[in-house]
Amino acid sequence: MRLRRLLPALGLLAWTGCAAAQEAAPPRDAAGPWELALDGSFRRCGLMLSAEAGPVGQALRFPAGCRRALPVVNGLAGWRQDGELIQLLDREGQPVLAFAGVEGEGPRNAESLGGERYSLAQGGVRPPAPEAPLVTHAALSTLPTPREALRDGPAIAPATAASVTGLYALDRFVEKDVCRVMLRAESAQVQENCRDPGLALFDPTAWHYEAGRLVLVARRGHSVELIPVGEGRWRRDPEIGTTFVLRRVE
The missing domain is CATH 2.40.128.10 (Lipocalin)
Structure with a gap:
């Protein structure tokens, strides 16, 4: 009789424990290849968010051609992850772009201090192509x-x-x-x-x-x-x- 009364309570404890475990689940590790794009343009750059320590935060790597295609990367020296937030950092360790987490595998978005909007997509997930003339000025x-x-x-x-x-x-x-x-x-x-x-x-x-x-x-x-x-x-x-x-x- 006593055992029968305990079963609902045990079930409640088990459900509560599962819910707490789900809420406490760590965010996905952001280390790996990403693609940074300037919204409304065809300018893109492949970024490697390394798991290694860098000058500030963790090491950030990109091809030399990115410096011309996306001048914003000239001021980047590292990155860090805070929960689901991915921050690209300047040489002082301050965030230049901060990309919040999104549901699913879609690209993240951020806005620079100058008002430019950027997309950050992971491993081959490309932002949608902008509507623009086939031949630019x-x-x-x-x-x-x-x-x-x-x-x-x-x-x-x-x-x-x-x-x-x-x-x-x-x-x-x-x-x-x-x-x-x-x-x-x-x-x-x-x-x-x-x-x-x-x-x-x-x-x-x-x-x-x-x-x-x-x-x-x-x-x-x-x-x-x-x-x-x-x-x-x-x-x-x-x-x-x-x-x-x-x-x-x-």
């Missing part, structure tokens, strides 16, 4: 010669990703066809005898096509974006980094 700052304009025709973006696949030659400002890269349905591969150290070091292994832009993804996860400048030709936006052209070849 900055991309037109380097005007083509009359011969190039006649050759290229209007910069019309391909209708589908399938029409982007093929073999491309890389042209620099002076040198032409210094490297070739094959874009297949689900992969990218630099071809043998590549004479361009920049592309060889970048080592693209994947690509995707979104909002009229061709995005090459490096083996280490960072990316570069190109805009259409003619039939079968893509140019890296000068606003984001050093200009080069990918030209489709047979």
